[in-house]
Amino acid sequence: MAGLLQALVGVSEKAAHIARLCRHEEPLFQLLVAEKTGPDRNRRFLQDFKTLADVLIQEVIKHDLGKEFPELQGHIHGEESNEFRNAQGETVTVRVCATPGDTAALLLSVLEPERAAAELLAAAVHRDVALGDAELAGAALSIPPQDLAVWIDPIDSTNEYIGGREDVAPRGGIAPGGLSSALVLIGAYDRHTGCPVLGVINEPFFRRDPLTRRWQGRYHWGVAYGDTRLCSLSPPPPPRPAPRLVLSRAEGGPVRAALGPLCGGRDGDGDGLRFAAGAGYKMLCVILGLADAYVLSEGSTFAWDACAPHCHPAGPGGGVVALAGALRARQAGDTGPPPELVYNRPAEGAAGAERWANWGGLVAYAHPQHLEAVLAALATVPGL
Template sequence: MSEVLTALVHASEKSANIARACKQEEALFQLLVQEKKSIEKNKRFVCDFKTLADVLIQEVIKHDLGKKFPGLEDHIFGEESNEFTNSLGEKIKVEVCATEEGTAELLSKVLNGNMTAAELLASIVHCGVSIEDPALEKVAAEIPQDTMALWVDPIDSTFQYIKGYANEKTKDGVYSKGLQCVTILIGVYDRSSGLPIMGVINQPFVTRDPHSLRWSGRYFWGLSYNDINICSLQNDVNAASPAAEDLCEEGSRQKEEMQDGDNDLSAVISTNESDAIKSALSAVRLYYAAGAGYKSLCAVQGFVSVYLLSEDTTFKWDCCAPHAILKSMGGGMVDFRECLKRKSKGNVDELPELIYNTPVNGATGVDRWANKGGLVAYRCRKHLDIIMNLFSDVNP
C-alpha cells in the first residue's frame, strides 16, 4: 500500500503550511504558546512548550489519513494531547470538524475570539495539497493496512519554533539552531515486529524570501519493507537498492571515509552531552545542533556520519520517521548503550535496532515511550562500527 506513503507526504506538506502560517504573524503566534504540564514535559528542559500548531498538525494528520484509510486513525500516536486551554481557562479539545466553518469556530475559541486567524488556519486545514514528485509516483509496494501504525511528532524542536531564529548560518551544512532545525516527523512501523516501514521528514523552514519574508521548505521520504528499499534521495527510484557502502560514497565530504578510517568521520550531538561522550568523539569532526529530528536529518543527508545521543531524552515519535528513511538507505538507528554492552561481550553481529511497538516496562507518562538507551543514527554500518570503537573505555 504505497498510497500510504504518498498520503504521508501530502499530510506533511499541509502540516508545514500550518506551521508556516502560525509563525508568519508574531502577534498571532504569541496567542498559540502554552506550557506543557509536568506529565507531558521532556525532563531535559526546564520549560517545555506545546503550541496550537503542534496540536492542530497532529489532529490534521489523524483526520486526513483516517479519511483516506478508514481505521488507520486508531493506530496513529503522537507526543501531544489534543486539549488546549485559552486565556479564559477554558479547556478546548482541538479537532478537525466536518466543515471549514466548524473548524474555524472551534479554533476561534482557542484564539480568544480571533476569527480572522481562526478562518486562516481552518482554510489551510481543509485545503488540498498539490505535490509533484515523479519518484514518489513510481513507488510500488503492497503493505497490508492492518499491519501498520504511526508515530507523529507534529513539530520537533518546539523551542526553536517559538524562538524563531531566522538568520543562522551553517557549518558544513549543519545548523546549530534556528528555524531550520524544526521538523515534522511522520513514521510508520509494523505493529507486530515494531520495526519502521516508512517515514517522512518535512523541514518547513529552509529558505526565506528576502522581500516577502515568507518561508519555503522541503521534505524527505523513505520506505523499507521486505526487499524494497527506496528513498527520495535516490537518483533512480527504479534502480536496485544501493548498499550502505555505496551510499557512504555520496557527497564530497563522504568519499574518502572508507579509505581513511576515522580521519574524516563526523558526528552531531547535543550541547548537553557529557564530557565523557565529547572526549570519546574528539577524534572525529563534531557538530552541535538542536532537535532530534533535525540531527537525524543531518545523518540522512550525509552532512554527518552519525547522530549520537547517550541520554534517554528522545522518544518513539522522534525516531520512527528518520529511522525508516535511514533503513531504506542501508543504515539504521540503534540503542547506544545496548551496542556498548554487546560490544563488551564480543557480540557485534546483531545490531539492537530501535523498535516502536513496546513501551518501557514500569515507566509512566511520556517516559513509557522513551529511548532509554540513547541512540545512534547512521547511514553506513562501517561508520557505525568505527564510531562505536571510540567508546571502548566508556562504561555502558
C-alpha cells in the first residue's frame, strides 16, 4: 500500500506537469485560450481542447496506475468519457499507446493539423517522474490494493483553469478564484465499504518561479484507514471562536443569511464567510486551516471532487458529512456521529454522472463543535 500511495503521488505530478504544459507551451496555450472567447473559439474541433486536456490526464492516471497495479484495472474511475469525434466525424478513443510516437499519432487524429501540440502532449504522457520524498517513502501501510478503487478529477475547477487569472488576491489566505484553485485530485476508497482510504491533492499552480516565470506546484497526501491517520500536512490550528466558513459563490441567500451571524456578522454578511471556486480547493482550505468548514447546500459536487480531500484528516475530529443526512439525523434527535460521504454507492434513480453526485450537499469540517454549529444554523433554513 505504501507503494500505491507513492504511485498516486507520482501520477498526480505527471498530471500537474501536463496541466502546466498546456498553459506554458505556445502550441498548446493557443488551443487552450481559444476556448474562452465564445463565438470566436476554435471551431475545428467538435469537442473543445480543455476537454481533451482533462481526458488525457485522466487516461494517463488510469494507464500508469493500472500498469503498476493490475488488480486496480477496471476499478479506476474518472469524470470524463475518453471518446472524441474528430473533424472528419470519426470516433477516436483517447488512450496511452506503447510509444510516444504512437500516442502522438493518436492525438493528432483529434488535433489535426496541430502536430506540434500532439507531440508535446505525447512526450509529457511518457515522461518518467522521480519523487525523492523521504517522508512519503517512509509511510508504512498495509491494505491490499485489490480491496481499493480510485476516483480521479483530472482538473478540478476547470473554468478557473481555462480562465487562467493569475492576479486574484487572496482574502485571509483563500483565493476567491483564479488559476491557483485548479487542482488534480486522486482518491482511493474501499470497494466494499465506500470509505475513503488514500488521497492526493496536487496544486499545479501553487506559485511562479520569479526567475523563469514558470509555475511550480506542490502536493499533499493523506491516509484514513481504520485507526491510521497520516497526512503530509501539519495539524490544523485550534478552532476559532467564531468559525470561518468557505462557500461557493453560487450559494443561495437563505444559507448565507443563516451562516453569517455564526461567523460574527449580521444580515448574512459574516466576517468569517469566504467565497471560492472549486470544491476540491474549498476542501483544501479546510485541510490547510484557512477555513474551519466548507458548506455546500446543493448536490453540485461529485464523488471525484470529494474522495481525495476526504482522505486528509482535517483535525482529530474532522470529516466530510452528507449535509441533508446530517440535518435529518439531528431533527430526529440522533446525537451520534452524522453520516459521512461514501464513494461506492450510486444514487438511486439517477443516470450518467448524476449517479455519483453528492445529493443533498456536504459539510467538510475540521472541528466537531463547528459542524454542530453549522447544522444548528442550517436547521432553520426552509427546504434543507
